[in-house]
Amino acid sequence: DAGVTQSPTHLIKTRGQQVTLRCSPKSGHDTVSWYQQALGQGPQFIFQYYEEEERQRGNFPDRFSGHQFPNYSSELNVNALLLGDSALYLCASSLTSPFYEQYFGPGTRLTVT
């Protein structure tokens, strides 16, 4: 059983550019959450998708947007990149409920220069 997968593994972008990160959830999971993790800090919640809709959103600007597809995979888009967007972006999948554990993917390391 494949776990959560993310692509790409690493990415280098220039300030002002746009980026798309991808996530495939663990088999059987219908909910995908995205997190930003800066070095030495805990993951910060960006948003969560369920049934192709954004169900909850953290304290992130509209430059961060996402999408969930019918097969439950998801994309995270970030527009007008800033230097401060450099971080590890983690995707986690779960069943839809606060009573189920989340499984994290390996992350995408984004560097903005």
Added chain:
Amino acid sequence: QQPVQSPQAVILREGEDAVINCSSSKALYSVHWYRQKHGEAPVFLMILLKGGEQKGHEKISASFNEKKQQSSLYLTASQLSYSGTYFCGTYSRDNDMRFGAGTRLTVKP
């Protein structure tokens, strides 16, 4: 609001025990514990649910005080492989997961 973890860091010798605490100002549905090793994704350890149910690794134990919105993770007879940063994540009525800043655990031979 982020949960508060303590201590920020702890150093153990193999075989010693440790307790990591997590507290929230919100009424919680569940508390999740994860361990993250350097350069890797967080790995699920334990989930504690409102009402007393818990699921997780058999070698790790934890508690959840619903009245105080506090949880503790108990690491007994620590092994070198226990080293890493431990995060608690809390799920409240806002329906999103909030993670603490982490507790860095180092186990030495």
